[in-house]
Amino acid sequence: MIATVDRRPLVNLTLVRWHLIASSIFLAISLLGGLAYAFQFNNMYPFAGIEWLSPGRVRMVHTNMAAYGFIANAFIAGMLFAIPRLTKRPILSDQLGMLIFVAWQLCMVLTIGGQLLGYGQAIEWGETPIFVDPLIVVGLVLLVVNIAAPIVTTAENGLYVTLWYFLAAFAWTGLVYFMGNYLPQFWVPGTAGAAITGLYIHDLVGLFVTPIGWGLMYFFVPLLLRKPIWSHALSLIGFWGLAFFYPMQGVHHFLFSPIPMYAQYGAVVATIAIEIVVLTVLVNFFGTLHGRSEAVRGNLAIRWFYTGMIMYGITCFQCAFQVTLTFQKVIHFSDWVVGHAHMVMFGVFGFWIFGFFVELWPRAVGRAWVHPRLLTMHYWFTVIGLILMIIDLTAAGLVQGYSWGALSHWSKSVMDSMPFWWVRSVAGLMIIAGQVFFFYALWATARRPAEGTVPAPIPAEAA
Ligand code: HEM
DSSP states (O other): HHHHHSSSSSSSHHHHHHHHHHHHHHHHHHHHHHHHHHHHTTTTTTTTGGGOOOOOHHHHHHHIIIIIIIIIIHHHHHHHHHHHHHHTTTSHHHHHHHHHHHHHHHHHHHHHHHHHHHOOOOTTTTOSSSSTTHHHHHHHHOOOOOOOHHHHHSSSSOOOOHHHHHHHHHHHHHHHHHHHHHIIIIOOOHHHHHHHHHHHHHHHHIIIIHHHHHHHHHHHHHHHHHOOOHHHHHHHHHHHHHHHHHGOOOOGGGGSSSSOHHHHHHHHHHHHHHHHHHHHHHHHHHHHHHTTHHHHOOOOHHHHHHHHHHHHHHHHHHHHHHHHHHHHHHHTSSSSHHHHHHHIIIIIIHHHHHHHHHHHHHHHSSHHHHHOHHHHHHHHHHHHHHHHHHHHHHHHHHHHHHHHHHTTOOOHHHHHHHHHHHHHHHHHHHHHHHHHHHHHHHHHHHOOOSSSSSSOOOGGOOO
């Protein structure tokens, strides 16, 4: 029995591959939903008059598939690769891993179907229908049992910071999901429920996506740069700072609301305090890059990672200002916030995920990338498209905010926003064009004849 266990490969690349495939499929669905919804702002909604494809429902599919379909699947793939390598132990059960994979994708399909049929839950970011929520909670618990087992049983001395982040995410995610989807719905209505929803929205980004994202960065960056992280102490300061300050920020989504002002001020202070954490993490990663900066040109995964980190720095810097009541008076409810959301969800975590793909896909399919030039084009189309979208929406937000502040007629702000909404659609098309190169490269690589060896990652300039 023990011999059988020992003969299992350390990393289950089949599971990694399936989660990456699912991630890319849900990315495609999310992007098409986002583009369709963007066209609604141009009076060109492609599904006008079709109830189950009405814009509000398609918007839910867009955001939920970005978070739970694209990001969550890719993060699971990353952890399935990183955890066994760091603990020198395989996950608890490959069969359970496959069951979780199937169950997770079933949850996604039920979410899309439920939302399109009008069963979306009326909770921001918690729109997964209430009949899917229990399945997701059970799925998360099983996932944690399966991939935390090697961390708990490892014989390694001391846990690397990546595993600290993962363990924290494991502890928080189930709680956060339960809190956000159940408390406001069934037990805590009204203003108190809104405060919980704010906590949920922010913690989903801060206590699920962020710790897993940074955990994977701490794993991949030193590995690809072939040097240790610059400062282990700084990495721990970053970790504890995140754990301490992040949970208090949620109410900043509802500034100027009837939620008590002490809670709002507390959220503002905690949000500004998180800048310390951000700074430690960024200093640490750019310190690690020092002396190896040619890797940003020479290794496409590293390029994605550091582009995402720059986006992270800008997002968080923006956060420290936009969370103040002075800024909020202008930007609240405007497209500025949508620009910010795309910068963090796509520009940071999405870009890191593309880096994981560059590194993991050849290993998962056992073939070297074909057409590396397509991957370089994917990078440039995506980055330029997203930067265009962010600048555009940020400017649109200012135009809208000042227009509302001047008490102009609402319709004037809508008319003034029209050109910006056109630019957003063009930027979206550009991003989608980039993904066409990417999907084709994934498909063509998986189909090329096997070489029998796990290929080295491609250098960016091979293209
Ligand atoms: C083709 C590219 C994309 C287009 C055209 C697009 C378009 C849109 C549109 C029109 C909205 C609704 C804005 C509103 O309600 O006023 C939206 C919301 C959102 N999108 Fe996208 N999107 C794209 C890609 C992505 C990606 C890749 C992600 C994440 C990985 C993402 C994350 C989000 C989030 C988090 C929101 C909610 C924003 C908020 O409520 O403030 N989007 N998107």
